[in-house]
Amino acid sequence: MNYDVIVVGAGPGGSTAARQCALNGLRTLLLEKEKLPRYKPCGGGVTSKTVSLLDFKIEEKLIERECYGVRFHYRSREIEVKMPFRIAILTSRDEFDMYLAEKAMDAGAELRDSERVRSLDLRKDGVNIKTDNSRYKASAVIGADGINSIISRYVRGRFKPTELALGLEAEIPVNAENIEDPDMISAYFGYAPRGYGWVFPKREHLSVGIGGVLSGFRNPGNVFTNFLRRLNLNTDVKYHAHLLPFGGYDRTAYSDRILLVGDAAGFVDPLIGEGISYAINSGRIAADVMVNAHERGDLSKTGLKEYGTMCHDAFGRYLKDALRVSQLAYKHPEIFVKMLVSNRSLVNKTLEVSAGRITYREYRRWVLVRVPYYCIRSIFL
Structure with a gap:
C-alpha cells in the first residue's frame, strides 16, 4: 500500500503529527522502532503549556502527580516556592506515549511498532522506506525519530557535540506514603556541568536524574551515583543515559518530501531540557504543512519551506531567547x-x-x- 505520509517515531511529536495528518484525510503510517509501550528515559513532567496544545483531554489514570511548586537546592541553600496554578502533570512516558499513539490510531493512522527504519530512498515520485521487516512507499516523510534520527541524515548533518546535553535517569521505587510533598519537584544545582539534578515524585516511585552539557562530563556514571548518595537514595539501581540537543541554534528541519519534528529537529529548551511541548507543537505544524503541500501537489523543499517559518513564529524565537538566557546563566x-x-x-x-x-x-x-x-x-x- 502507498501512503500519503509516513511518520517515523511514535513519541509525542510523531504521534501528534500522525493524528493530525489522519484527521485531515491523509493515508498515514506511524512507524516505531520499539515494541509499544516502551520505556523512555525522561522525568515525565508535562507542563500546563504542553497540555493546552492537545486537542483531547488526558485521562486521569495517566496523571500520577500534579506539580504546583519547586524546591531549589544549591550547596547549603534551599528555597521553596508553590504557585497558585498547576505547573505540570507528572506521568510515566511509556503510558503517556502509548496514549498519544492510540489517539493517532483513533484518528485513522496505522501503527506498526518493532519496525526500525534502516534507510530512505528519495525519488521524484515519492519516498521508499526500508525497515527491519518490510518496505514502504509514501509521498512524504515526517521524521520524529529522536536525537539519533535516521531521517535527519537526509536533511542536514549531525548535531555538533557542543550542542548536546547528556541526561542520566533512574526510577527508584518508594512507598507512596513515604513521598514527602507529592505536589513538589526538586532541582539540585552543582552536580552536573551546566545543568542540574532533579527528583520528580510519581505514584509509586521517584524519577531521579541529572542532566548537563555532554562535553562537561568526565565520568557520568560516577556523577550520577554520587548524586543518589547525596540524596540518601539507593545507588544499586539501573540507570538510563540519553542525549538531548540544545534548541535555539539555526538548523534546517525540512527538505524535499521530508519534515523533522521534536528532538530530531533540535527543538528542546536549552535551559531546562524540556522537549515534549516543542515536539507536540512541531508535530501539529508539520501536519498542517504536509496537508497543505498535498493539496497543492508540491512536496519539494520549496513547497515545504513554510514549515521553517511557522516553527520560527510559533516557538523558534522563544528557543533562541532561551539559548541566550542559558548561555548567560x-x-x-x-x-x-x-x-x-x-x-x-x-x-x-x-x-x-x-x-x-x-x-x-x-x-x-x-x-x-x-x-x-x-x-x-x-x-x-
Missing part, C-alpha cells in the same frame, strides 16, 4: 544559581516561564534590570 553559573536560591521573586518568574505564562525574552529583560540588586543580596544572605 551558565557562563557564570555560581552567580546565577546563588541569585536563584536567594530570591523568591526570581524563582516565581522562572516558574512562570516553565508554565508558559511569560516568554524567555520577558524573563531575560526582567532579570537583567535586577541583577545588581540580586547579586548584592545573594552575597549577604
